[in-house]
Every structure is written in structure tokens, then in C-alpha cells.
Amino acid sequence: MILAVAQTKGGVGKTTLAVNIAIERLRLGHDVLLVDADDQRTASDFTALRQDLTGSTGYTAIELSGAAVRAQVLKLAPKYDDVVIDVGGRDTASLRAALTVADVVLAPFMPRTFDVWTLGKMAELVAEARIYNEGLRAYAVLNLCDPMGGDNMAAAEALKGNPEILYLNAPVGRRKAFPNAAAVGKGVVEMERRDSKACGELSYLVAKAFTA
Ligand SMILES: Nc1ncnc2c1ncn2[C@@H]1O[C@H](COP(=O)(O)OP(=O)(O)OP(=O)(O)O)[C@@H](O)[C@H]1O
Ligand SMILES: [Mg+2]
Incomplete structure (x- = not known):
């Protein structure tokens, strides 16, 4: 499955x-391609650090921009069980291309008023x-x-009811x-001293997103 993590809002x-989802899928035995489609290249920096500190990444990582996100993902997806695409925090050609090729897009929101206001923009793009x-x-x-x-509940309510983007609980x-x-x-699921809440939430999100 091709999953894009995308939002026009930065820092959410x-x-x-994206990297934790890729690593959780890896842990579950899947062959994963992580696509860094953000020109900031944070996912690539993480992958380089992972390679240096752990000796291997486990997943395959590539960087793509613009229309190549669609063309290359279409070409490479059949070689992997899962493709996870990390997209930058603006309305870019890469974001639009990722949305045209993904099976699922996950748009993270922080439980803050200004943040949930970008739901409309994301809905237009979708x-x-x-x-x-x-x-x-x-x-x-x-x-x-x-x-x-109460902010979490208020934000959840604000994210419900959009016809284009459904709220994933x-x-x-x-x-x-x-x-x-x-x-x-x-990833959080790989730490020796596991934070059970972080791991539980992440695993649950992955389970829901890949069956949604
Ligand atoms: N669930 C979380 N708990 C604690 N810290 C988090 C969590 N999610 C993200 N962060 C932190 O929030 C900051 C922003 O996260 P991240 O870089 O993943 O956001 P982003 O949406 O990819 O940003 P950008 O738009 O710049 O690409 C980072 O410092 C990250 O460690
Ligand atoms: Mg980022």
C-alpha cells in the first residue's frame, strides 16, 4: 500500500x-520504501543517522521532488509491500503528486485552533x-x-464531518x-526501554491506517 503523510501546515x-510508521511496518515484516518528498530532507537525515548509529536502515529510502514523486512511486511500488511518503509542510508540486499516487493519505493535525483551520485547504487538495x-x-x-x-476533544470535533477527509480516531x-x-x-517501537503509550498509539494508528 502507498501511504502519504501530508499536511500544508508545518511542524505537525x-x-x-512517517518514519515511525515505516519502522512499525518493517517490524511487522513488511518490505518498506520510505520516500522523502520534502526538500528539507529531514526523513533522509534521519535515515542517514539511523544507518550510522544502527548499522542498517531496514527499509529502502529515496528522495524525490515534484512530478517524479508520482512517476517513480508508480514504478517502484510493485517492488515493495509498503511505500511511505513524507511530504513537506506547504502546498507543493511534491505534495500534489503524492496525493495523486497514494492509496491513503494521513494528515496530522495538532489540537490547536489555527491547526485545524487547514482542514479546508487539505480537503481542497484531496x-x-x-x-x-x-x-x-x-x-x-x-x-x-x-x-x-479539553483541546484534544474540541479538535477531534472540529476534524469530524468533512466530506473529503474523514477523522481517524x-x-x-x-x-x-x-x-x-x-x-x-x-522508531519508538524499537527502543529498549519502550514507552508503552507511545508504542501503543503508534501501532494502533498503523493498524487503523493500513486497514482503513
Ligand atoms: N507525537 C509527538 N510527540 C512528541 N514530539 C513530537 C511528536 N510528533 C512530532 N514531534 C516533534 O515535533 C517537532 C516537529 O515534528 P516533525 O518534524 O515530524 O514535523 P513535520 O510536520 O514533519 O515538520 P515540517 O513541516 O517542518 O516537515 C519535532 O521536534 C518532533 O520531534
Ligand atoms: Mg517534516
Whole structure:
């Protein structure tokens, strides 16, 4: 399956989720291609660090931009069980190309008012992509959720009811395990001292996204 993690909003955890999803699929025994379609190349930097610190990445990683995202992913997808595409935090040709080729797009949202306002923009992009990619399944997911308070629920409500992008009820909390794992080139599910909540949320998100 081809899964794109995409949002026009920056800093919502796209790369964090993309690499952790790729690593979780790897852990489940799948052959994974990680596509870095963000010119910032954060996923590639993570992969280089992972190679250096752990000796191997486990997945195959490539960098693509613009129309090549569609052309190359279409060409390479049959060679892998899963393709995970990390897209940059702006409306770019790469983002649009990723949406035309993905089976599923996950759009992470932080539980903040300004963040949920980009749902409309993402919905427009998804609707446009469906002209070429009729079967595209699109989901909004909360990331960086607060440990408590009403903002998570308010944000979840704000993300519900959009006809283009459905709300996927698999929120991921703001958990130090994510940056801690990234700093040593790992996914949260690979850490020796596992944060059970981070791992549980991530595994649940992956299970839901790949069966959605
Ligand atoms: N669930 C989480 N818990 C804790 N920290 C997180 C979580 N998700 C992301 N972060 C942190 O938030 C910051 C932004 O995450 P990330 O770089 O993945 O976002 P992004 O959407 O890819 O950003 P960009 O738009 O710049 O590509 C990073 O410091 C990352 O470690
Ligand atoms: Mg990123």
C-alpha cells in the first residue's frame, strides 16, 4: 500500500509519523520504501543517522521532488509491500503528486485552533487529487495531543464531518519517546526501554491506517 503523510501546515509531526510508521511496518515484516518528498530532507537525515548509529536502515529510502514523486512511486511500488511518503509542510508540486499516487493519505493535525483551520485547504487538495486518483482515502489524525484538557476533544470535533477527509480516531500524544527515539536513529517501537503509550498509539494508528 502507498501511504502519504501530508499536511500544508508545518511542524505537525509528518516526518515523525512517517518514519515511525515505516519502522512499525518493517517490524511487522513488511518490505518498506520510505520516500522523502520534502526538500528539507529531514526523513533522509534521519535515515542517514539511523544507518550510522544502527548499522542498517531496514527499509529502502529515496528522495524525490515534484512530478517524479508520482512517476517513480508508480514504478517502484510493485517492488515493495509498503511505500511511505513524507511530504513537506506547504502546498507543493511534491505534495500534489503524492496525493495523486497514494492509496491513503494521513494528515496530522495538532489540537490547536489555527491547526485545524487547514482542514479546508487539505480537503481542497484531496478533492483535486481524486480527479486523477479516484480511490484516494484521506484521514485526519491528531498528533501531539495534550496529556489532558479539553483541546484534544474540541479538535477531534472540529476534524469530524468533512466530506473529503474523514477523522481517524487514533490520536498520538505529545510524548518525549518520539524525539528521544529519533535522536538515536530509531522508531519508538524499537527502543529498549519502550514507552508503552507511545508504542501503543503508534501501532494502533498503523493498524487503523493500513486497514482503513
Ligand atoms: N507525537 C509527538 N510527540 C512528541 N514530539 C513530537 C511528536 N510528533 C512530532 N514531534 C516533534 O515535533 C517537532 C516537529 O515534528 P516533525 O518534524 O515530524 O514535523 P513535520 O510536520 O514533519 O515538520 P515540517 O513541516 O517542518 O516537515 C519535532 O521536534 C518532533 O520531534
Ligand atoms: Mg517534516
